[in-house]
Amino acid sequence: MLAAIGVPAIDALFESIPARFRLTRALDLPPAASEYEILAEMGALAARNEHAEARAWFLGAGVHHHYVPSAVDALVSRAEFTTSYTPYQPEISQGTLQAIFEWQTMMCGLTGLEVSNASLYDGASATAEAVLMALRISKRRKIAVSAALHPHYRAVLETYLGALDFELVTLPRGADGRTQPSALDRETACVLVQQPNFLGCIEDLRTLASAAHAHGALLVTSVAEAVSLALLAAPGDCGADIVCGEAQSFGVPMGFGGPHLGFLTSRMAHVRQMPGRLVGETVDVDGLRGYVLTLSTREQHIRRERATSNICTNQGLCLMMATVFLALHGKSGLRALAERNLAKAEYAKARLRAAGLILPFAAPSFNEFVVQLREPAAAVLARARAQGIVAGLELAKYAPELGDALLVCVTETASRESIDRLASALAGART
């Protein structure tokens, strides 16, 4: 090979790098290890992390422990999905393209809107992208954000907006746990609410949409627990103009928070302001139906600094997990899954109330809710952990006004027995 190139040695191929910048030492990294050694090393690291397969698990807050059917990983692990890239060449990427088209169709149905993109990084960045989109559509500069938006989503939104000229106002949370649409005016670009909200309460989207639309603003609804879409009124049907969020619950492992699956849907009228890739149907030269990436003049590789977003690679394989998950569950399975989550959470709420604990919010919830404790939250969490229970998220950092309180998530994976143990652990000695 060197002879064909016309150089005496591999080193000669690097002569374009000035000698003074070439490393003359080996990188200071651990020596190569064998497959067996690496699995042992990483296995030892894995063993030092608490995980949901070895605990009774009630921690959610935007990352949810759901059962993933075996067929999901079996199919997604196929090398034709795993080791391909963005379907730039449609003739040899129809598998990925058709699956994305199916994802887009299902997400339109679940959110009640007309167009879905082919994923964004995660729920937080999808929410930031949705707000940027609303700013472009409305050409206004004020963003009204629910106080009950996931605090990490709020933080990422603020990071993304950092360089832009805008005004962020916070919509207060009412005593029932829901967002109150105040402080809107003709400068408001959008109202941003989470459904169900960070504290688990189901928002009245119709009222929020009316309030937003009365001022010519858009309603952006962010969904962090996608299974709720199968049970709750579709945000688009309630008046939401853009729906965004996190679809990790559809078959993507919690995986310490990523990779997950941001999504974004909107009305067709706004499609040219959408970020991210879109797949559309067309025909080939023989008239046979096929799929291609389309409307790419919105995107960075064509429009560069005038693109709707800088996103390039998205979360393709996570989209594939979710598409398989949704196909397996289908119409009846997804509804049953959502109803089971509701039933388990309602059972847990009843048990906690019976144990004398206070659930402060009157608004209905889906699979997550706030419970106020009678003791310091840290002590209660530690006691539960000692019993093999990860009881929820301590809220002191996010909602100190609630005192010693936990955000508890109860999915289909929680057994009645584990919920009973949770109630005992949270109630403490008085039960």
Added chain:
Amino acid sequence: MSRNSTRGFSYEEDLLFERSRPGRCGVDLPRSDVPELNAGALLGELARAELPGMPELSEIEVVRHFTRLSTWNAAVDLGLYPLGSCTMKYNPKLNEKAARLAGFAATHPLSPASETQGLLALFWELERFLAEISGMDRVTLQPAAGAQGELAGIMMIRAYHAQRGQARTKVLVPDSAHGTNPASAALNGYQVVSVPSGDDGILHPDAVAAAMSEDVAALMITNPNTLGIFETHLAEICEIVHAKGGLVYGDGANLNALVGVARPGDLGIDVMHFNLHKTFSTPHGGGGPGAGPVGVKAALAPHLPVPVVERASDHSYYWQYDLPHSIGRLHGNHGNVGMLLRAYAYIRALGPAGLKRATELAVLNANYLLARLRGAYHVPYTKPVLHECVVTDRTLAETGVTTLDVAKRLIDHGYHPPTVYFPLIVSGALMIEPTESESKEGLDRFADALLEIADEAHKEPELVRGAPHHTRRRRLDETRAARKPVLRWQPA
């Protein structure tokens, strides 16, 4: 013949929605152990009546559906995938196994640090691996892809200038750059100024000096650039930018040409991102997930996204949120952790000698291909290349065959085409990156295919212009897709 099978075992497959039959379902829930309740009664009009658009299929139908779909994709595991700048190298199976360990896959980002010490230790180690490889001082693992890494990097640059009371307004981007570079700068509110490359394909100090002023926050540069050519004037260019108080952002898309050989940090780069799905072997997944950690020099460390992992004196690890000059949070959690795990396994498997060897073989392979193709295809630049090469269709001009036709004809020969029509500064570019994963025989077969296509172009141009001929679908009408967008299935 029925529509089931088109050619041998290449199957037709309808959409999920067309296959759907009422009452079918591919999952089973366990029997409920809690009281049933009436969701409609409990939630009233907050609940929805039905799920439009959701299909109904049995498990085997779903399995066959996606298995059939998968067979329509090209993939690295099927063959050489020379997509320039995307680094479609082999994705080791070990990495997949390691990332699926329950102690990683079933963990929660809000579990306290005390309960996730294994992961924090791994983050801490990986940050140091990447810092050593790149010559940077600190690394954030949070960005979910290269483009989000760019966004984070430019945000840190903006924060750096803001802290010094400077409101700089421009970012310089060479005309050979990836589209994400100008888009990331624009998202940060910067005016993008394009800097022309020289006739030799690289950036020249005088071009940068002419564009450089105290309004310029940064220069973004890819090195080696998108032509695969090392930016030999980079050190001098960095000095020009630094002299006016600007910073240099390094797009790490092509870091795989340098690992173990040279370090961007030593060349004068202040901030850079890593594409773990390129250089560090994490799978491309049909378009992600990737991961785009960002390395910075110490002067920019105060602006890293929060939280960062730190190690206490007792060697326990913790999340540090108290960074008053941080750009803030960039990801809802800790980034694409699954990709970090795979990259860690890759670095451990290769070690320092193996990483350097991978670089050498990637560069050897690209140069070998270029040597084989020279003559049959036009080579627009004479400078030596590193990990990828760019050739063009100029030698075929009289045949009417274009780069697009060559790309499509490669499909008939069993290859995924290279990146085409990029970089934008080269007319009819074919940007070829073979990676270190290919053997000499594999490269020879691929080169033979490209030479044969050049020959076909002269002898039988219509054959090439009509390609591909043997795929399930032939050329698709992209204009129609864009003009009358059909972006979801709807019942007839």
